[in-house]
Amino acid sequence: MIVNPLGGYSFLPGSSYLSFASVAQPDYAIERAVFRTPRPLDSGFEEIKQHLISMGRPVQALCAMEFRQYSPEQWPRESFIDFNKHHVERLAKADMLVDGKVPIARTNVVLNSGQPKSEGGLHAFSYTVPRTRPAARLDFVLAAIPEVRFSPGIEEVIAEGETSPDALHRRISYILETATARLAQLGLSWDDATGIQLYSEADLKPIFKDVLLGALKLGGWRGVQWHHALPPIGPSIIELDARSVRADIVLD
Numbered sequence: 001m002i003v004n005p006l007g008g009y010s011f012l013p014g015s016s017y018l019s020f021a022s023v024a025q026p027d028y029a030i031e032r033a034v035f036r037t038p039r040p041l042d043s044g045f046e047e048i049k050q051h052l053i054s055m056g057r058p059v060q061a062l063c064a065m066e067f068r069q070y071s072p073e074q075w076p077r078e079s080f081i082d083f084n085k086h087h088v089e090r091l092a093k094a095d096m097l098v099d100g101k102v103p104i105a106r107t108n109v110v111l112n113s114g115q116p117k118s119e120g121g122l123h124a125f126s127y128t129v130p131r132t133r134p135a136a137r138l139d140f141v142l143a144a145i146p147e148v149r150f151s152p153g154i155e156e157v158i159a160e161g162e163t164s165p166d167a168l169h170r171r172i173s174y175i176l177e178t179a180t181a182r183l184a185q186l187g188l189s190w191d192d193a194t195g196i197q198l199y200s201e202a203d204l205k206p207i208f209k210d211v212l213l214g215a216l217k218l219g220g221w222r223g224v225q226w227h228h229a230l231p232p233i234g235p236s237i238i239e240l241d242a243r244s245v246r247a248d249i250v251l252d
Helices: 041-054 077-093 165-185 205-216
Strands: 002-004 009-013 019-024 028-040 062-070 105-111 121-130 140-146 148-151 154-157 195-200 225-227 238-244 247-251
Touching: 019 028, 019 062, 019 105, 028 041, 028 062, 028 140, 028 238, 041 062, 041 077, 041 121, 062 140, 105 195, 105 238, 140 165, 165 205, 165 238
Parallel strands: 028 247, 062 105, 105 140, 195 225
Antiparallel strands: 002 009, 009 019, 019 140, 028 121, 062 121, 140 238, 148 154, 195 238
16 A cells, blocks of 8 residues: 555555555545536546535545446547546646556446447546544545456456356456455455445346345445446456445535
């Protein structure tokens, strides 16, 4: 974990464009704000800054972002690379990198909503605020995890091209194992989660109860929000993220 000294949280370094997780420092809590209507990325980022100013928080308090791209199909890899480049440039310009690393956890999915393909929108964001009372556990945001095993120079999609119940079982099991291990790195568990989001167009109902809810324990009993959406690039078809926040608010 790396401390974000101005943000009130620590983060687990991930890729060049996101962190794997953000965890509030003991004196801070995390709030999540959802735009009732997704915002274009540039103007949405300005709205984030204004919201944080209104809360008396620095822009570095931003610890997670959730993007929605509208497209009838997943993006070409080149487009996703360009998108990530602009995202990091935006953060660097706002002095939000920590030792050159992106501290912000992120979820990025594609929705086939019938709308024309667009750059995408900012759906939600999370940020730290001073904690007003002691808490038994720390707030966190876990970046979305796909069914992709990463190793140096290799990306292996679990059960690539397969959608049988057994293949979907293997896909979601890998995601759950990865997420569980990541939470354990943070000293947390699924029981700490106040919100879990699943993204897929696949029929996961046959494995939803026994495989998914069985692994999530108390976190699953609080419910899982299932979005009919896809990871930004194929052939991955499932993602899952999680969070524990003090409050969820809606911004008009």
